[in-house]
Amino acid sequence: MESRSNQQIAETRAHIKALTTEGESEVTAVRIARDQQENERRISQEVSRQARRRKLLYEAEGSARQNAVVAMKWSSLVDKEVAQELKAEIEAQREACDGIIEVKDSLLAEFRLELKQRDEEYVKALKKQAEDVDDLLEQMGRQLASLRQMHEEEVDEVETSFMQERHERMQAHEAEVQALMSRRREREESYLEARKHRIEEDQRRLEAARVQAAEDYSVLKIKLETEIQTLEKQLEEMRATYQLNQEKLDYNYRVLVERDTENTTTIKHQKRKLTRMADVLSALRAKHAREEKRYKQENAELTEDYKRVTEQFKDLQAKFQHFEESDTRRYRDVWQMNEEIVTGLMRKVLQADKIIHEQQLGLHWFPPSEQLFVAGRGDGGSTHPASSADSAAVSSRGSVDNDGVQRMLGLLCDEAGFLVEQKVLKLLEPLPVEEQNLLKIDSILKVLGVQGAADLQKLLSFFVADAESGELIHPNDAMKAIKAFIEEHQRGTRDSLGQSSRSLASTQGAQGPRGEEREFWERMSSVISGKTYRVWGALERALQRYHTLLTSRSGVIDEVRDLQQQNDELKALLNQYLSSKINEDLHVPPTHTIRLDGSSFHGG
Incomplete structure (x- = not known):
């Protein structure tokens, strides 16, 4: 049967625990409410920031379009000869410029109004935080007073129960009662001390939160003021430009006006000069007929030499394509094997991430798209080397499978024909049109420094206007x-001009699948995001702290178990001494002494 004192202790602990739990729930409710308000405030700020950014982007795009319209009209003003029309056009330009400035002024006023609203919201937030802190301190004071009063009352009840139990059990448990009272006082002191530390920690956290809020406000205010200054500076620059x-x-x-007068005089001089140039033209025509006859004979001889060299080059190109396809096939086999190994490892990592989210964090885990593991594989890489070989041989064969490359080369032949020397153009006149275009393209690519498939693809990227539709830029x-291609090509690393055809072919074959490899490693590196790595680190630190706490608790439990075992042994030994038969032979048995000590104590 459980003693009265133990029952009273259990009831006291239950009352204290209930009161403590109630106080902690009230404090937690206040903190949760403030966290929710802060989260809502941050979401609202992010929405406002995105709206401001969109407004700035829209204003920048609109301003750019209007500036482009204004800039295009300046060139048309030069052709105006009537002063009234020129003045009307200038007035229209001035009105367009005023419209651009007005849009920027309205956007600036809107941002200033938003900044003022943010200042007012911050002041209100500070007042609300101060009120919450005062309410929290008041609740903590009430809870502390109530807890102290309950402790005193419960201590009195426990002491009363111990006194009654001590009278009922006489003096047998005097030492045990004193030990229990001493341990209880120590626990109360340690509990009060721990409570004091918790209160101080809560106050420190509240102060840190207040300081952090003030710092965030200062940063936001400085950022908005900087944006305003930037817009004002841009406005002044535009005004200076218009002036x-x-x-x-x-x-x-x-x-x-002055040139008109000069042009009248110049026309008279040119008419006289035209008469003199007609005589010179007649002499040059005769000389041209003689030179043309001589160059036609020389062109026939060079044409025969060119056809012979072209046939030799085609044979060499066929051999090069055969070896390139063989090397590429072996390379793709090795690459596919390594890709399967890496994909397997990443799937194991995703399985571990799933276990961490569902078992450790208790969150829903959303797997990444399977396209991360299958994108870019195609049919094993057979198409890519073939297109690379065709692009590398475009300067010799004049045909390519890639429609975008063919259209780009046609655009080059039409728009960059000036890069071909006049001597070469004269030599190409007797040839068919297809062979003329082929040789023109070959000469243009040589001038631009295009030496392989990689350079050709790089050149194509500068001519593509829309990557999705494959549409080329305007002529x-x-x-x-x-x-732009020449500037970029000169900054990069390129092969030496004296490199042989086989070395160039090997380099082209090695550069072919580099984009696919980079794309694969980029996909593999993005499977696990940086946020997930941070979650893993935070979970590891939390589990280490939890492991330390469990280890400490385990040691305390073992210590309590040892103390309970010693207490039971002492009780059994005391009962054994008191119930021993040898006490009957003594003049003053120990039981009488214990009873006498107990009576004196109660009487005192």
Whole structure:
């Protein structure tokens, strides 16, 4: 049967635990509410930031289009000869510029209004946090007073029960009662000390949260002020540009008036010069007839030499294609084997990530798309080497399977024909049109420094306007693309000019599948995101702390078990001494002494 004191202790612990749990739930509710408000605030800020970014992008695009329209109209003003029309066009340009400035001013005013609203929201948030802190401190004070009062009441109840039990059991358990009381006081002190530490830790966290909120506000305010300053600076630059353009127009108008007078005089001189040049033309025509006859004979001889060299080059190209296909096939076999090994390892990693999310974190795990493991394989890489070989041989055969490359080469032949020397063009006149285009393309590629399939694909990337549809750029932009390719090609590493055809073919074969390999490793590296790595690290640290706590608890449990065992042994030994028959032969048995000590204690 359980003693009265143990029952009272159990009831006291239950009351204290219930009161402590209630207090902790109230504090936790306040913290959860603040976390929810903070989360909502951050979501709202992110939405606002995305909206501002979209507005800036839309304004930048609209401003760019309007600036382009204004810039295009400047060139048409030069052709205006009537002063009234020129003035009307200039006024229209000025109105368009004013419209652009007005849009930027409205966007600037909107951002300033939003900044002011953010300041007001921050002040309200500070007031709300101060109120929550005051409420939390008040609740903690009430809970602490209630807990202290309950402790005192429960201590009195326990002491009363121990006194009654001590009277009922006489003096047999005097030492045990004193030990229990001492241990209880120590536990109460340790509990109060731990409670004090928790209160101090909560206060420190609240102060840290307040400081962090102030720092976030300062950073946001500085960022918005910087954006405003940038927009104001851009506005001043645009105004200066418009002023400069207006001055240029005035100057150009005066220059045109002066040039009109000069052109009248120049026309008279040119008419006299034209008469003299007619005589020179007659002499040059006669000389041209003599030179043309001589060059036709020389062209026939060079044509025969060219046909012979072309046949030799075709034979050499066929041999090169055979060896390239063989080497590429062996390379793809080895690559496919290594790809299967890496894919298997990544699947094991995903299985471990699934176990961590579902068993350790208790979260839903969403597997990545299977396209990560199958994208880019195709039919084993047989198509890629063939297209690379065709692209490498385009300068000799004049045909290619890739429709985009064929269209690009046709555009080069039409727009970059000036890169072919005049001497070569004269030699090509007796040949058919297809062979003429083939030799023109070969000469143009040599001038641009295109030496293999990789360079050809690189050149194609500068001529593609839309990667999805494969549409090429406008012919008017061909020169810009050629200049950009030459600048990029000169910065990169390229093969030496004296490298042999076989060395060049080997280099082209090795560069073919590099894009596929890079794409495969990029896919494999993106299977596990950086956020998942951070979750793994946080979980590992939490489990290590949890393991340390369990180890500490295990040691405390063993210590309590040893103390209970010693207490039971002491009780059994005391009962054995008190119930021994030898006590009957003594003049003063130990039981009388214990009873006497107990009476004196109660009487005192």
